[in-house]
Amino acid sequence: MPAVEGSDSGRMDGVSLGLVATPASPRPNCNTDSEEDTMDGGMLTFNQTHMRKAFQLMNDLRSKKMLCDVQLVAGSVEVPAHRVVLASCSPYFCAMFTGDMSESKARQVEIREVDGQTLRKLVDYIYTAEIEVTEDNVQVLLPAASLLQLMDVRQVCCEFLQSQLHPTNCLGIRAFADLHTCTQLLNQAHAYAEQHFTEVVQGEEFQGLSLQQVCGLIASDKLTVSTEEKVFEAMIAWIKHDKPARLEHMPKLMEHVRLPLLSRDYLVQIVEEEALIKNNNTCKDFLIEAMKYHLLPADQRHLIKTDRTRPRTPISIPKVMIVVGGQAPKAIRSVECYDFQEDRWYQVADLPSRRCRAGVVSMAGCVYAVGGFNSSLRERTVDVYDGGRDQWSAVASMQERRSTLGAAVLTDLLYAVGGFNGSIGLSTVEVYNSKSNEWIYVASMNTRRSSVGVGVVEGEDEVFVCDQGLLKRCLNEQLTVCVCVCVCACACVRVSVCACLCVRVCVCVCFSAGKLYAVGGYDGASRQCLSTVEEYDPVADQWCYVADMSTRRSGAGTHTHTHTHTHTL
Structure with missing residues (x-):
């Protein structure tokens, strides 16, 4: 358990002395050891063990x-x-005794x-500068320390509670912090x-919240939810926990549920069928608002401006x-998410049209x-998914039809590299600027x-393309945020770099800690899947x-986690 410790400072208070208690001697020893050296000219010393x-x-x-x-x-x-010891360490006792x-x-x-305890x-x-804070004593220790104005003890209690935060107790700790005006702990909880x-909502503490507390929580823009x-x-669960007493609060709560951000299917199949919604006209108005939002074209939905559409x-x-x-086995529209x-x-939301090899x-x-x-033609189209609204919308199409292409993002620009147009493989590269909503050609491979396989080297403004034993640094250009037609005249150059050590088709590529990794694939001769992994040093x-990987694989996807672990799927 944490012990409150201070530093050897010049203040004569137990809070800041950082003392450690020692076993008492049979009789008090009033002798002290001097650490002062003397010189004819005099010397000023500070005895660090004196206090x-x-x-x-x-x-x-x-x-x-x-x-x-x-x-x-x-x-x-x-x-x-x-008295003098108590007064020197506690403003409460100092005021009392003076x-x-x-x-x-x-x-x-x-x-x-x-x-008493x-x-x-x-x-x-106060005498030893040591105290043990535990789950059993923290709720009595903190208010007592506040009363006696032992602020270091109060702070340690807050830090202990902060370290104990859990979905099952955070609301209780928040209420405790609010009661005792522990502002920082309140904000943390x-x-x-x-x-x-x-x-949190699966625990008993949530079900015991007041209407005001529930509204304050679900109204927050910072609420972390996957949907x-x-x-x-x-x-709905909070209402049903005490339906007779809470049913009247439905309209107030529904003000803070952002129904327009739910999928259309969920609105129709779940929300509309909920009995609590059906039996409340105000709640049905919120549902109608959400339905109207979904019926509008994507480029007009911004016209409905409420807290529920944000x-x-x-x-x-x-x-x-x-x-x-x-x-x-044919191209499908289905889109799924995995919640870690x-x-x-x-x-x-499904794709607007069937699509594979994108x-x-x-x-x-x-x-x-x-x-x-799409099982018939290679596509030029590009669709964008907004997770907050659970909807797909179309943006500008590419200049060429491409499937089995490489795609990468560099400096807020989207690169489409190579691919197959239905007749031949492509060497062309296009770049998309979301601000101008246009695609332009850049240097071809x-x-x-x-x-x-396409990988981006962070900080180098370079996109690497790896395929069949050849790796090309195909782009090395400085593109401004506002890209226009004049970019075509910029210095887009290709630089040949060292080839992979073995031939790799359908290889996956990723970047981590300044190095590029070519993972798996299959060789061009025997078409045998590979488990080998190569590392490239751009310098x-x-x-x-x-x-090596434990499993041979080709055509995989790879991603670098924030802790520099590479994940292959």
């Missing part, structure tokens, strides 16, 4: 009830002490607001509840993996599905490529083998 030894001696005297001039009483517990109150001269002083612990702290909302479904379901902006956005389209926290898959990237908080194959322009 520690002094407080050890005073605590020794206290334990033997020697020279004590006050006895604190709390219930049946009596605690002898020295003022005109009767306690300033009384031999016994009753402390009514603190229980807690008072004993705090007086021990509230932020924790926002960030762990999905788990708005979690908020709607939590609100996406939440949590501090830590929950991470999900999204799988877009694919073949089963809840270990589950769930459906989101390039998929994340840029500016949205997911882009670029090109692909030296070789036609499809089923390519040395060299490849080397690193540890």
Whole structure:
């Protein structure tokens, strides 16, 4: 358990001395050791152990009830002490003993607001600068420390409670912090509840919240939820926990549920069928508002401006993996997400059209599905998914039809590299600027490529393309945020770099810690899948083998986690 420790400073207070209690000697030893050296010219010294030894001696005297001039009483517990020591460490006692109150001269002083054992612990702290904070004593220790104005103890109690935050107790800790005006702990507990909302609403503490507290939580823009479904379901569960008393609060709660951000299917199949909604005209109005929002074209939805159409902006956005389209056995529209926290898959809005073999990237908080194959034709179209609104919308199409292309994002620009147009592999490269909503050509590769692996070297403004044993640094250009037609005249150059150590088709590529990794693929001759992994150093322009994967694979996807772990799927 944490012990409150200070530093050896010049202040004579137990809070800041950082003292450690030692076993009492049989008789008080009033002799002290001098550490001062003398010189003819004089010398000023500071004895760093002086205060520690002094407080050890005073605590020794206290334990033997020697020279004590006050006895604190709390219930049946009596605690002898020295006024000067108490006053030097506690502003509460300082005011009591130096003022005109009767306690300033009384031999016994009753402390009514603190229980005996807690008072004993705090007086021990004053003399020793040590205290143990536990789950069992923190709720009595903190208010007692606040009363006696032992602010270091109060702070340690707050830090202990902050370290104990959990979805099952954060709302209780928040209420406790609010009661005792612990502002920092209050804010930390509230932020924790926002960030762990999905788990918090499953606990008993959430069901016991007042209407005002529930509204304050679900109205927050910083609420961390994978979908708005979690908020709607939590609100319904809170109502049903005490339906007779809480049913009248439905309209007030529904003001803060952002129904327009729910999928159309969820609105029709779940929200509209909920009996609590059906039987409340005000709640049905909120549902109609959400339906109208979904009926509007995507470019007109901004015309409905309410708090319910504003996406939440949590501090830590929950991470999900999204799988877009694919073949089963023909191209499909299905899109699924995997929630890492809840270990589950769930459906989101389908693609506007069937699509497989597309390039998929994340840029500016949205997911882009670029090109692909619809089971009949290669695509030029590009669709963008907005997770906050659970909807797809179209943006400008590419200049060429491309499937099995490479896609990457660099400096807020989306690159479409190579691919197959239905007849031949492509060497061309296009770049998309979301601000101008247009695609332009940049420097082509030296070789036609499809089923390519593309990786971005952070900080170098370079996109690497790896396929069939050849790696090309195909782009090395400075593109401004406002890209226009003149970019075509910029110095887009290709630089040949060292080839991979072995031929790799359908290889996956990723960047981590300044190095590029070519993972798996299959060789061009035997078409055998590979488990080998190569590492490329852009500075040395060299490849080397690193540890093999446990499984042979080609056409995989790879991603670098924030802790520099590479994940291959």
